[in-house]
Amino acid sequence: MEDSQINFTEESKIESIETESAKIFEKQIEEEISIPKHQWLALAMKKHPDALELRERTHPLTKVQSFSKLFLSDKTEAKYHLSNELMVELLLQHLQFLGLKKSMQTLQEESNIKCPKSHLKKSRLQALLQIGLNTPNQLWEMGLPDMLNEQSIEFLENFEEQQEEEENSQNNIPFWEEPIRPGENISFTESNNEREPQIIKAATKLIERYHVPKLKSTTEEEYTTKKKAIQLRVINVLKLWIESHFSDFNPRLIHDISLFVDNTLVKDKYISLAKHLRNAIANKIDGKNTDGLATNLEMPPEPKVPKNIFSPKMTFFDIDEEEIARQMTLAEFSIFSTIQSKELLNQAWNKPKLKHRAPNVLRMIYRFNDIALQVATAIILPTKVRDRSRTLAKFIRVAEHLKALNNYNTLMALIAGINSTPVHRLKQTWTEIPYRSYEIFNGLLDLMSSNSSYKNYRTSLRNSVPPCIPYLGIYLTDLTFTEDGSPDFIDNLINFSKRRLICDYILEIQQLQQLGYNLQPVLQIQNFLEKFPKLSEEELYKKSLEVEPREQTISTN
Structure with missing residues (x-):
């Protein structure tokens, strides 16, 4: 944040001390970490995604000056000024409209200003902003202070009604009365089998509505039956949404749904369903996952713990290969199981602003x-060929156990490290490993080969019995290909085929997240593996040339 954006209100002496302290702290930081100042903000945003999201949401506020020049280019200065009292009144009335009573009361107590009464259907702040966006000159002529008086109510209400009429005039046919017009508002996939139902390929957006209007063409009995069926479907969709995708819910949405449950559903005598939804929301808020991971009731296998597990002298070779694979799998699944469906949308992982x-x-x-670099580093660092070959062979056996555990993601990471250029070129090291290890690695390479769009891996994954950790990179590639290769709209209709394909990929991941591994965690081994040294790719290649120069002949040392 720039100095010009900070308002210092303390006495000059205190201000001087604070400034001097800040400079000393800044100097210490610069000495400890050589990070350019222009990169500090980017690093901070990377470490604190919540702050990045807040910054992106408030970023438009920094463009107010240029925005006002664009819309009121003939005005050089503000005609009216809002006092602090008027601004607080706007905020109080807006908080009241949102139902945030505690925040409103706190602001009233701190400002000693009471919330003004309002007869509008929306908050005055929202109404003023809407008028300012649509008719800025009208807002300029009337003056902001006047807009807060009772005389302004009629104008705001008329403006609101006018906006609603304009919106309705654009499409005055309700979606429930809109006829199905193939080619215009809906299209289906082609099917040669008359018995197979047609699948929607693309269509206009439909909004589920609980309050079903009565159509002129229906009798009272037909209307009652149809209304109840639609309402039950809406409730069921809401139930599945809460239980399966609660990450979509923000405080405002939770508040609105809670009001709907407590008022509308209870009023319509859906008492038991209302109670179920209320409990589901409460459990999610309390962190109780009612549909959590399925678990195995059998006792986990006894971990293969080395005798010197608590010794600081424990080495990589002291730990059994199968137990290394088990602990790597538990650590991997702990991350994989937390991936939410919304993380897989819009290629968020690949876009700086959405990461x-x-x-x-x-x-x-x-x-x-990290695992790929750690594996390559562990193999290359030993100066003796015998030690490098021994390390390489041990990682290959670990990879074999990862395959047996259906942990394809960590398996691929190990293969990436073993098959990296700095390791692959070590002819002496590869010559010294047992032939059996060489065969195993070639088999794993064939399994995870990218040939025919990873055909062998995809077949193995389909035949695997969960628990299972898929190679996430292929899903991300498939999602990227689908996002970039298919249009969002077909003839101005939403491309349902694209959405369905994306949904299928996400559902596959969610299914594999449901069953966890029945293994006993050994934190000492997990911590040991995480602390493995890690060189950069450039450092790895340089070290590889040092231990086995290009012209060096094969040695049996």
Whole structure:
């Protein structure tokens, strides 16, 4: 934040001390981390996605000056000025409209200003902003202070009604009365089998409505039956939404649905359903996952713990390969199981401005890259060929156990590290490993080969019995291909085929998230593996040339 944006209200002496302290702290920071100042904000936003989201939401507020020049280019200065009292009144009335009574009361107590009465259907702040966006000159002539008086109510109400009429005139046919017009508002996939139902390919957007209007062509009995059926479907969709995708709910949405449940559903005598929805919301808010991961009731296998598990001298070779694979799998699944469906939309993991929406996908990606570098580093660092070959062979056996555990993501990370250029070129090291290890690795390479769009891997994944961790990179590639390769709209209709395909990929991931691994975590081993050294790709290649120069002949040392 720039100095000009900070208002110092303390005495000059205190201000001087604070400024000097800030400079000292800044200097210490610069000495400890050599990060350019222009990168600080980017790093802070990366570490704090919540702050990034808030910054993006409030960013338009920084453009108010240019916005006003664009819409009122002939006005050089404000005609009227809002006092602090008027601004607080606007905020109080807006909080009251939103139902945020506690915030409103707190603001009243701190400002000693009472919330003004309002007869409008919307908040005055919202109405003023809407008028300002649509008719800025009208707002200029009337003056903001006048807009807060009772004389302004008639104008605001008339403006609101005018807006509603304009919106209704654009499409005055309710969706429930709109006829199905193939080619205009809906299209279906082609089918050669008359017995197969047609699948919607693209259509206009439909909004589910609980309050079903009575059509002129229906009798009272028909209307009652149809109304109840539609209402039950709406309630069922709401139930599934709460239980399966509660991450979509913000405080405002929770408030609106709670009011709907407590008022409308109870009034319509859906007492038991209202209670169920109320409990579902409460459980989600309290962190009780009513549809959590399925678990295995059997006892987990006894972990293969080395005798020197608590010794600081424990090495990689002291730990059994199968137990290494187990602990890597538990750590991997703990991240994989937390990926939410919204993280997989709009390629959020691949776009700088949207990355804060996909924290767990990014954790999987970062972990994948770290493991690949750690594996390559562990193989290359030993100076003796014998030690490098021994490390390489052990990682191959770990990879074999990862395959047995259906942990394809960590398996692919190990393969990436073993098959990286700095390791692949170590001819002496590869010559010294057992032939059996060489065969195993070639089999794993064939399994995870990208040939024919990962045909072998996809077949193996389909035949795997959960628990299972898929290679996430392929899903991200498939989602990217679908997002970029298919249009969002077909002849101005929503492309349902594209949405359905994206949904299928996400559903596959969600199904694999449901069953966890029945294994005993050993934190000492997990912490040991996480602390493996990690060189950069450039450092790895340089070290690879040091331990086995290009012209060096094969040695049996």
